[in-house]
Amino acid sequence: MSSQQILPSETIIHRYGSSLAGKTILITGVSGDSIAGELAIQLSAAAPHLLILSARAEERVTPVIEKIKSIAPSVNTRFLKMDLGDMSSIRKAVETLHDIPKIDHLACVAGVMATPYGTTKDGFETQFGVNYLANFLLVKLLLPKVRAAGAGSSIIIVASSAARSGKVHFEDVGFSEGKTYDPLVAYNQSNAARVLFVKALAEKLGDQGIRVFSIDPGAVQSGLQRHFTPEFQAMVAGAMASGGLVDLDGRPIEMPPWTTKSEGAATIITGMIDPTIQGHNGAFLHNNAVANDELNSHTRNHDNQVKLWELSEQMLHEPFAV
Structure with a gap:
């Protein structure tokens, strides 16, 4: 395995992008x-057949589609309306894809960060619901289309370095209906859940x-930080200055440098197509390399992977048989 490198997306596309030609990517x-918008723009350079671009509202996607049309006019684009805070919206969105026989690559990039306490339409704590449970359901519903694409297809779940400090609070994922809610603890939990889900899914897919x-796309400044209060920003700045962050196991966490959206998207593309990591399915990737050693003992624990899958099925009131 190569060591970690911060690279622009263009480098990964240059190395391996030929495998994306003619593919359908959601x-x-x-x-x-x-990062998702930048990812779409970067992937368009590799001549995919269709880019399905999902968001809550079409006006969010329009500038990305216009950019793609200007640089890669032969690439087809399609807007998919989907609200990850509403499970019925996810189901309806998938139903509109009835004419799409296969999806070669599914990149689940959407998320929220450090939001005030709230719940989704279905009553789940917002960050756990949007960042994790929505992906669990979306992957379940789209897995037949990904499977139809055959070997080499991919499911990529964007998490965060926050997974290193996080764990799933199995007895109280909703923080006692907000009574014990901490925005950062909830964000960490949702990212730990994403990592546990990927490891369980990879094992089941065999x-x-x-x-x-x-x-982990790195420290990328984007719309994800829109809920940062001045107090929260001051806390983060203090932690970065002191180097005082540790993971769940007490290991020091080195604060990463700010990177560009292209550099953040690069590791997603690495997950999609880099042939050098295909023997590490289910891994946590950071800076274009396998980084399982960065994970804490909670997210590496197989029992927790199984437990989360079962909890997710219970919360959604339906099984996910792979």
Whole structure:
């Protein structure tokens, strides 16, 4: 395995992008100010057949589509309306894809960060619901289309370095209906859940040839930080200055440098197509390399992976049989 490198997306596309030609790719969380939007633009250079770009509102996606049309006019684009805070919206969105026989790559990039306490339409704590449970349901519903694409297809779940400090509070994922809620603890939990889900999914898929990875895109300034209060920003700045952050196991966490959206999107593309990591399915990727050693003992624990899958099925009131 190569060591970690911060690279622009263009480098990954240059190395391996030929495998994306003619493919159908679905990306969630697309907007003009997001890693997902940058990902779509970068992927368009590799001549995919269709980019399905998902967001809550079409106006968020429009500038990305216009950019793609200007640089890659032969690439087809399609807006997919989907609200990850509403499970019925996810189901309806998937139903509109009835004419799409296969999805070669599914990139679940959408998310929220450090939001005030709230719940989704279905009553789930917002960050757990949007960042994790929505992906669990979306992957379940789209897995037949990804499977139809055959070996080399991928499911990529964008997480965060926050997974290193996080754990799933199995007895109280909703923080006692907000009574014990802390925005950062909830964000960390949702990212730990994303990592646990990917590891469980990879194990269940076995040797079917579907690539599954969770991603730390690095410290990218984007619309994700819109809920940062001045107090929260001051706390983060203080932690960065003191180097005082530790993971769940007490290991020091080195604060990463700010990176560009292109550099953040690069590790997603690595997960999709880099042939050098295909023997590490289910891994956590950071800076374009396998980084399982960065994970804490909670997210590496197999029992927790199984427990989360079962809890997710219970919360959604339906099984997810792979």
